[in-house]
Structures are given as C-alpha cells and as structure tokens.
Amino acid sequence: MGGLRIVDMSVRDIRFPTSDDLGGSDAMNAAPDYSASYLRLATDRAGLYGCGFTFTIGRGADIVTRMVEQLAAGLTGRRVDDMVDFMAGLLHDLTQDSFLRWLGPEKGVTHLAAAAVLNAVWDLWARAQEVPLWRLLVELEPEELVGCLALRHLEDALSADEAVSILRRRRLGRDERLAHLRRSGYPGYITSAGWLGYSDAEVRRRVTQALGDGWEAFKLKVGQDLDSDLRRTRMVRDLIGTDRRLMVDANQVWEVHEAIEWVNALAEVGLYWIEEPTSPDDILGHAAIARAVAPVLVATGEHAHNRVMFKQFLASGAIGVCQIDSCRLASVNENVSVLLMAEKFGVPVCPHGGGVGLCELVQHLSIFDYIAVSASLENRWIEYVDHLHEMFVAPVRVVGGRYQLPDRPGFSAELSAEAIQKFEYPSGTVWRAREPAAHE
Amino acid sequence: MGGLRIVDMSVRDIRFPTSDDLGGSDAMNAAPDYSASYLRLATDRAGLYGCGFTFTIGRGADIVTRMVEQLAAGLTGRRVDDMVDFMAGLLHDLTQDSFLRWLGPEKGVTHLAAAAVLNAVWDLWARAQEVPLWRLLVELEPEELVGCLALRHLEDALSADEAVSILRRRRLGRDERLAHLRRSGYPGYITSAGWLGYSDAEVRRRVTQALGDGWEAFKLKVGQDLDSDLRRTRMVRDLIGTDRRLMVDANQVWEVHEAIEWVNALAEVGLYWIEEPTSPDDILGHAAIARAVAPVLVATGEHAHNRVMFKQFLASGAIGVCQIDSCRLASVNENVSVLLMAEKFGVPVCPHGGGVGLCELVQHLSIFDYIAVSASLENRWIEYVDHLHEMFVAPVRVVGGRYQLPDRPGFSAELSAEAIQKFEYPSGTVWRAREPAAHE
Numbered sequence: 001m002g003g004l005r006i007v008d009m010s011v012r013d014i015r016f017p018t019s020d021d022l023g024g025s026d027a028m029n030a031a032p033d034y035s036a037s038y039l040r041l042a043t044d045r046a047g048l049y050g051c052g053f054t055f056t057i058g059r060g061a062d063i064v065t066r067m068v069e070q071l072a073a074g075l076t077g078r079r080v081d082d083m084v085d086f087m088a089g090l091l092h093d094l095t096q097d098s099f100l101r102w103l104g105p106e107k108g109v110t111h112l113a114a115a116a117v118l119n120a121v122w123d124l125w126a127r128a129q130e131v132p133l134w135r136l137l138v139e140l141e142p143e144e145l146v147g148c149l150a151l152r153h154l155e156d157a158l159s160a161d162e163a164v165s166i167l168r169r170r171r172l173g174r175d176e177r178l179a180h181l182r183r184s185g186y187p188g189y190i191t192s193a194g195w196l197g198y199s200d201a202e203v204r205r206r207v208t209q210a211l212g213d214g215w216e217a218f219k220l221k222v223g224q225d226l227d228s229d230l231r232r233t234r235m236v237r238d239l240i241g242t243d244r245r246l247m248v249d250a251n252q253v254w255e256v257h258e259a260i261e262w263v264n265a266l267a268e269v270g271l272y273w274i275e276e277p278t279s280p281d282d283i284l285g286h287a288a289i290a291r292a293v294a295p296v297l298v299a300t301g302e303h304a305h306n307r308v309m310f311k312q313f314l315a316s317g318a319i320g321v322c323q324i325d326s327c328r329l330a331s332v333n334e335n336v337s338v339l340l341m342a343e344k345f346g347v348p349v350c351p352h353g354g355g356v357g358l359c360e361l362v363q364h365l366s367i368f369d370y371i372a373v374s375a376s377l378e379n380r381w382i383e384y385v386d387h388l389h390e391m392f393v394a395p396v397r398v399v400g401g402r403y404q405l406p407d408r409p410g411f412s413a414e415l416s417a418e419a420i421q422k423f424e425y426p427s428g429t430v431w432r433a434r435e436p437a438a439h440e
Numbered sequence: 441m442g443g444l445r446i447v448d449m450s451v452r453d454i455r456f457p458t459s460d461d462l463g464g465s466d467a468m469n470a471a472p473d474y475s476a477s478y479l480r481l482a483t484d485r486a487g488l489y490g491c492g493f494t495f496t497i498g499r500g501a502d503i504v505t506r507m508v509e510q511l512a513a514g515l516t517g518r519r520v521d522d523m524v525d526f527m528a529g530l531l532h533d534l535t536q537d538s539f540l541r542w543l544g545p546e547k548g549v550t551h552l553a554a555a556a557v558l559n560a561v562w563d564l565w566a567r568a569q570e571v572p573l574w575r576l577l578v579e580l581e582p583e584e585l586v587g588c589l590a591l592r593h594l595e596d597a598l599s600a601d602e603a604v605s606i607l608r609r610r611r612l613g614r615d616e617r618l619a620h621l622r623r624s625g626y627p628g629y630i631t632s633a634g635w636l637g638y639s640d641a642e643v644r645r646r647v648t649q650a651l652g653d654g655w656e657a658f659k660l661k662v663g664q665d666l667d668s669d670l671r672r673t674r675m676v677r678d679l680i681g682t683d684r685r686l687m688v689d690a691n692q693v694w695e696v697h698e699a700i701e702w703v704n705a706l707a708e709v710g711l712y713w714i715e716e717p718t719s720p721d722d723i724l725g726h727a728a729i730a731r732a733v734a735p736v737l738v739a740t741g742e743h744a745h746n747r748v749m750f751k752q753f754l755a756s757g758a759i760g761v762c763q764i765d766s767c768r769l770a771s772v773n774e775n776v777s778v779l780l781m782a783e784k785f786g787v788p789v790c791p792h793g794g795g796v797g798l799c800e801l802v803q804h805l806s807i808f809d810y811i812a813v814s815a816s817l818e819n820r821w822i823e824y825v826d827h828l829h830e831m832f833v834a835p836v837r838v839v840g841g842r843y844q845l846p847d848r849p850g851f852s853a854e855l856s857a858e859a860i861q862k863f864e865y866p867s868g869t870v871w872r873a874r875e876p877a878a879h880e
Binding site for chain 1: 471498500503507510537539540543544545546547549593594692698728745746748749751755756
C-alpha cells in the first residue's frame with residue numbers, strides 16, 4: 001500500500017421506505033425507515049476505495065450523518081499504510097477524543113459514527129490487500145490484530161496477552177474449518193418470517209416458505225400481547241416441528257419481573273432464547289432474568305453500546321447468547337475484542353443481522369470467529385432478514401439457510417450506484433417523488 | 441396557566457473559551473471550551489418564557505444543538521398546561537420515540553438534547569407558577585410529581601407506589617428543614633482549586649484562598665502521574681488539616697486494577713471519595729473497586745447516562761456517593777427518580793457541578809432532596825466550581841462554602857443577553873474576533 005493516500009470522501013444519508021409494508025416492525029419500533037449513514041473514502045489509486053456505514057431507522061439519520069462527516073473529515077490526506085499500521089491510534093482519535101467523549105463516551109450518535117468510519121477503513125484495507133475482510137483478519141499475525149483492537153477498560157476480563165494466546169491457540173485446525181465453511185457455509189437463522197406487524201396468515205406463509213428453503217432456526221417478534229404471542233409461537237412451533245430452533249425477541253419492552261413472567265408463560269412452546277427482554281443497559285436485570293427463565297437463554301447485544309457493556313454481560317452470566325453489531329460497536333476493532341471475551345467466557349456469538357447491510361458485514365465477523373476464535377459452530381447462527389440485500393454490490397449469498405463464504409475483496413459494505421441514486425435522502429429519485437411529510 | 445402557549449423558540453450554540461487558562465482541565469479533558477446548547481421557549485404571555493440547556497465541552501456542540509432543535513421543534517404551538525399535565529407523555533415523546541431511541545436509547549447526543557428541552561419546560565413551569573424550581577417540586581402533590589417521573593425499567597428497584605410513599609413520609613419536618621436551609625444554606629465542596637493543568641503553586645494559592653472563604657471540602661483532579669498525585673494530595677491535606685474533607689477525581693482514566701492500586705497508594709492522605717475511577721459504564725468494575733478501596737468511597741454519575749445505570753450502581757453497592765447531573769439525565773423527570781432510588785438504597789447524592797450552569801441547576805435538586813426526599817445533609821455537598829456564574833441572570837450565591845437558597849422564579853437556567861451576544865458560536869463578538877482554527 002506504499003504511499004497510497006485518502007484523497008476524497010463523501011458522506012450520504014441513504015434511507016429506504018421500509019415502513020411502507022411494516023417489514024422491520026417490532027414491539028419498540030412500529031414503522032422504521034431503514035437508513036444508512038454511508039461513507040466512501042477515495043484513494044489516489046484508481047478504482048481503490050473503502051465504503052462503510054452505520055445503520056439507523058429513519059428520523060435522526062441526518063444527525064448521525066453529520067457526525068460521520070465530522071469524524072471522517074480528518075482522514076483526507078492521510079496515508080493508508082499509516083492508518084492501518086496505527087489502527088489503535090485511529091481508533092483512539094475516533095473514540096477517545098475528549099470533546100466527542102463528552103457526548104458519549106463511546107455510546108449513542110458519536111459511537112455509531114465511529115463505527116461507520118472504521119467500517120470504511122477496514123473495507124479499504126481489505127480491498128487494498130485484495131481479500132475479503134474475514135481473510136484479512138484470519139491472516140493477520142495475532143500480535144498485529146490485537147494491536148488493532150479496542151481493549152481499554154477491559155483488562156480485568158481480557159488482557160492483550162490473553163487475546164494473543166487465544167488467537168495463537170486457534171491456529172490449529174483452521175484450514176479444516178475454512179474447508180468446512182467452503183463446503184457447508186455458516187448456519188443462519190431467519191427473522192423476516194415473524195415481524196410483529198405481520199398477520200398470522202403472513203407469518204404462516206413466510207415460515208412455510210422458509211422451511212421449504214431449508215432454514216433450521218426461526219425468530220419471532222413478541223411483547224405486545226401475551227395471548228397473541230402464545231398463539232403465534234404455538235403456530236410457528238407446530239409448523240417447524242420440535243427439532244428446529246425457535247427464538248423470540250421482545251425489543252426491550254418489559255420490566256424485569258414482566259420479562260420473567262412473560263417468558264415463563266411462553267416457555268412451554270420450547271424457546272431457545274429470549275432476546276432483548278428489558279433495557280439494554282440493565283446488566284443486573286438481564287442476569288436476574290437469565291436465572292429465572294433458564295433453560296431459556298437470554299440474548300442481547302444489538303443495543304449494547306460498547307465493549308465494557310459486553311464485558312459485564314459476559315462476566316456476570318447475564319447472557320447465554322452474545323449478539324454483536326458491526327454498526328453499533330466500533331467496527332472490527334471492538335467486535336473482535338468482544339469475540340475474544342465471549343470465547344473466554346464460553347458464550348456463543350450470534351450476530352445481529354437485518355437492518356441495512358448488517359448481514360453483509362457481520363458474516364465476515366462470524367466466519368472469522370469460527371476459523372480463528374471459537375472454532376465451533378455449535379449453537380451459533382448469523383441472523384438473516386430477507387430485505388435490502390439487492391442494494392449492495394456484493395450481497396450475502398444464503399443457500400439452504402446457510403451463509404456462503406464471501407469471496408470479493410472488502411467488507412461487503414458497498415451500496416450500488418442505483419441504490420444511492422434512488423434512496424439518498426432527500427434528493428434521491430424515490431424520495432423526491434413522495435410527499436416530504438409522509439416519512440418525517 | 442390557562443391557555444398559555446409556546447409561540448416561538450430559539451436554539452443557540454454558546455461556547456466559552458475556557459481552554460485559554462486550563463480551567464476545567466482533568467486527566468481525560470485536556471483543553472475544554474465549556475459549551476451550552478441553549479434553548480429558549482417563548483409563550484404568548486409577555487415576559488413569560490423558559491430556558492434550558494445541556495452542557496458540552498466544545499467541538500461537537502453543533503451536533504447536540506441540532507438535536508435540541510429537532511426535539512424542540514414539536515413544542516411550538518403546544519399549550520403549556522397540557523405539557524405539564526402530561527409531563528410523562530412529553531418525556532415519552534422526547535426519550536422513547538422509536539427513531540431517536542435507535543440512536544441511544546437514552547444515551548449520548550439524543551439524551552443530552554432531551555435534557556436541554558425538559559430543563560426549559562421545567563424552567564417555564566416554575567416561572568409560570570412564580571416560584572423557584574425547588575419550591576415547585578416541594579409543593580407538588582406526591583402523586584402529581586411521581587406522574588412526571590421517568591420510571592420505565594426501574595420497577596425492580598422503585599415502583600411508583602414506593603416513590604409516592606417516600607415523598608409522603610418526608611412531609612414530616614419539611615418546614616424545619618426549609619427554615620434550616622434559609623438560615624444556613626446547603627453545604628458545597630470546591631473543585632476549582634485543583635484542576636490538573638494548574639501548577640502546584642496555583643493549587644496552593646487557590647486552596648489557601650478557599651480555606652479563607654470558609655470551604656470545608658475540597659476536590660483534586662488526579663490520574664496523570666502517581667508521584668505528582670501523591671505530592672499534590674499531601675500538599676492539600678497539609679493545607680486543609682485533618683478535619684476537612686478531601687476528594688479526588690480520576691475522570692475515568694484507569695483500568696479496574698490500576699484504580700485499586702492507585703487509590704490504595706493515595707489513601708494514606710485520607711481521601712473521602714475517589715470519583716470516576718474507570719469507565720462510567722462499568723458497574724461491576726466500580727463494585728470491585730469499591731470493595732477493594734474501602735473505606736474510601738467510590739463516586740460516579742456525571743457520565744452515567746440514564747436512570748437504569750444509576751439503578752444498578754445503587755442496587756449493587758458499586759457507589760457510596762451518587763453524582764447526578766441535570767444536563768446528562770433527562771432533567772427533573774429522571775433526576776428525581778434517581779434521588780428516590782438513592783434514598784431507598786441509603787446512598788447520599790452529591791451532584792455534579794461546574795461546567796456551564798450545572799451548579800445553577802443542581803442546587804434546586806439538592807435543596808428538594810433535603811426538604812422532600814433524604815431529609816439529611818450528612819455527607820452531602822453540591823459541587824462548586826468558580827467560573828462562568830457571571831454569565832447567568834440569576835447565578836448561584838455561595839457564602840462561606842454554602843449555597844444560599846435561590847429565590848427567583850424558575851430553574852436558574854437563563855443566560856444573560858450579554859453572554860449570548862459575546863459567546864454564541866461562531867457569530868458572537870468574542871468568537872468573531874478570534875482565528876476560527878484556534879478552537880476547532
């Protein structure tokens with residue numbers, strides 16, 4: 001990458017009118033318009049660039065986009081090899097800057113924006129190496145990768161030395177694991193059959209179709225009404241039989257005692273996990289729920305705002321399933337720290353997918369996790385939602401309910417030119433054709 | 441307030457060049473320019489308006505200001521009595537809106553902005569009643585006040601009924617407590633003698649002066665260098681003698697084990713509390729530190745982003761001192777929830793002061809706490825920092841190290857016209873006279 005420089009950047013607010021058909025609706029989010037604050041870093045080598053984004057659900061995306069602009073502004077003119085050689089320094093600048101830290105620290109708008117910027121830098125790095133991101137991660141020397149990680153305030157759970165040891169130990173057998181993924185793919189589970197806004201008939205139709213497509217694990221949104229939840233979980237269980245997995249997701253709507261009562265009322269149906277039962281900040285609450293609803297596992301993470309939250313969820317036994325998100329945590333730098341902690345505490349990682357391009361990003365992290373960290377596929381699935389993949393230049397390929405290895409260079413984060421032209425907000429052709437008020 | 445309406449609003453980015461003299465410097469924040477995203481709500485009654493703000497430290501304040509604009513936009517045209525009658529609904533709109541929740545939830549930029557908006561509404565309510573905010577709170581019926589509070593996701597620690605009971609029980613003796621405050625004021629402690637960027641000579645000069653002014657409790661910034669911290673804490677202890685209190689503040693710089701080692705190394709000096717020893721998100725880390733450094737107490741809260749974090753800090757024994765902040769929590773609505781939880785768990789509340797106008801706001805909360813919630817002044821002080829008070833129309837009055845009861849209607853949140861004219865960013869006279877780059 002000798003001498004390669006960032007010479008230009010663009011930041012765009014891209015919004016998809018997903019609220020039109022209630023795809024993505026759940027107990028907390030009635031009518032989201034899935035959005036991406038999308039950054040493209042151009043270099044002085046023709047055809048070499050990096051793309052990254054963070055995911056939001058509509059209104060407020062302009063604020064995040066503006067923060068991405070501010071964070072990325074300092075990258076223009078920088079040498080790419082300096083940036084990746086001093087990835088920890090870049091991470092520090094983006095997340096530990098004292099001014100922006102006051103607005104977090106490491107949470108909310110500032111951290112979402114840091115994720116977008118770092119996602120673009122990792123995409124660029126992998127493209128410059130002409131490998132998919134998962135392969136870049138697998139091939140970095142353990143010390144080199146650990147040097148890129150967000151480890152501050154983790155020492156009581158994971159030191160840099162421990163991180164290196166885990167990665168070094170897992171070199172054994174990695175070729176076999178890679179060969180296995182090439183043959184069989186990485187297992188997924190499907191959420192898009194069970195959005196809360198769908199009618200029973202629509203859920204039935206979608207679950208039946210997903211069964212035909214080969215899916216083995218299904219997630220249903222719950223939390224609005226216990227009778228309705230019981231009816232729908234029973235319906236899905238009847239459709240999928242006793243051998244397939246059924247998970248439910250309450251999107252944070254319950255108090256701790258409500259979560260316990262509700263989940264225990266649903267448990268007869270045979271639930272594998274309850275996701276986001278209460279406030280995503282409530283580590284002790286999740287721990288209390290986990291004790292009271294076992295053997296149903298508690299899952300959370302899509303709103304866990306940084307590695308310090310994951311450290312506590314993992315170390316305290318509050319979660320039995322760890323759900324990372326490449327657009328809320330600070331990209332690879334922070335997600336790999338969480339993968340390593342999850343391995344240390346023996347908790348499987350099942351990433352948050354869906355949204356805009358979350359499946360595209362997190363597949364790289366799960367593939368890396370299997371090859372280089374956990375060495376296990378047991379009780380591990382990548383979430384799958386069946387919308388918006390067509391907006392990407394290199395969409396996920398899922399066959400028979402299993403993610404196929406991405407082989408194109410980069411982090412699979414690039415939106416197509418057509419998607420940008422249609423859905424940039426508010427100037428894209430789709431938005432210009434609408435009443436502005438309809439989606440405000 | 442019959443028929444009174446919000447007819448106009450203005451939102452301004454106000455920044456003070458505090459980095460010029462390193463006032464406000466600490467181990468995490470080397471050169472802050474203290475800033476306020478400042479909202480003024482005008483009504484259709486001449487001379488009646490409400491002011492509120494949230495506090496940041498410079499760069500990034502424009503992002504927060506823009507978020508305040510978005511949140512406040514919906515208030516124009518609303519009836520004031522509807523807003524205060526349905527304060528819980530307003531709180532819900534500002535903090536539980538699903539779009540903005542995705543950017544938090546209830547943390548970072550969106551929550552800082554919600555604090556600014558709610559601070560302005562409370563200021564307006566108190567002005568409309570022609571009483572200082574503390575008196576409005578004391579005089580509301582317990583059920584009415586509890587109806588205004590942020591209680592979601594707290595039920596395992598504080599139900600609405602418990603909140604009402606605490607307030608009802610504390611009616612006994614409140615006239616005597618009010619009379620005591622009128623006579624003697626509310627105790628404060630002083631931070632502005634011990635900023636990290638000051639020389640030893642400057643700290644000595646300021647501590648000596650503060651002693652002469654009657655202060656009984658002093659806080660020093662630590663965490664950059666142990667030898668320097670030891671030298672400075674010993675110097676201050678020698679100056680203040682053994683009977684006065686000495687607290688130290690590390691502003692989050694340590695790992696958990698570093699905090700334990702460092703505080704135990706300093707403890708010989710006689711420390712009352714260690715503030716922000718590590719990541720403000722690390723509840724379990726604070727609990728481990730608290731166990732290992734006792735009898736030194738652990739204090740935190742200025743970066744605890746919402747009531748769910750305080751619930752855990754309080755319920756787990758992780759903090760011995762609870763530090764609320766009226767610009768990070770969602771104003772009175774959320775702070776009173778925390779005061780009530782702190783009372784339940786027996787932890788004294790010592791609010792975060794300093795910044796821009798934090799002393800002005802939190803004095804109302806501590807006065808209310810003493811009269812109506814805790815009924816105690818033991819081990820309780822409001823932080824005091826000696827800058828920027830002159831920017832306010834009704835600055836705090838501190839005599840002999842004690843806050844005097846504010847008596848003007850409202851929440852003491854109004855900046856003077858002169859302050860706005862000079863320090864609005866970047867159009868104010870002070871900023872126009874500078875090189876733009878100097879503070880970017």
